[in-house]
Amino acid sequence: MLEEPLSTAELLEQWREATRAAELADRLAKLARASVERSDKDALAAQEIARIAARAAKHAERTAHVAREAADRAATFAQENRAESLADAEAAVSATHAEETAARNRYHHAERAAHARHDDGTTR
Numbered sequence: 001m002l003e004e005p006l007s008t009a010e011l012l013e014q015w016r017e018a019t020r021a022a023e024l025a026d027r028l029a030k031l032a033r034a035s036v037e038r039s040d041k042d043a044l045a046a047q048e049i050a051r052i053a054a055r056a057a058k059h060a061e062r063t064a065h066v067a068r069e070a071a072d073r074a075a076t077f078a079q080e081n082r083a084e085s086l087a088d089a090e091a092a093v094s095a096t097h098a099e100e101t102a103a104r105n106r107y108h109h110a111e112r113a114a115h116a117r118h119d120d121g122t123t124r
Helices: 008-039 046-080 087-120
Strands: none
Touching: 008 046, 008 087, 046 087
8 A cells, every 4th residue: 555645734744843852852951961960060980980981982872873763763653643742752852862961971070080180190
């Protein structure tokens, strides 16, 4: 059975929904980033810095994979369910942005702690 081509109005609605989902994801990522930055004020031990940097690399790889899956799910969801809510797709995008933000912040915090210890002359 052949699917009918989407009208320009339907395509426009999909675009608008995807844009709203991306904007929501960005807003949630900013909130997550602010929360992580506030909670990451405590210093980490030097041994933890190496582990955090390694985890950040793994998270970045996983985040890229999750982002692709989220984009695919969002596109499929919008195509098949354009009359329904995009809450699931928005949640997937938001989770992806939040995970990326948290991984980036953990890495930057570890780097700041390492530099601070280096500047203080400590090697731990």
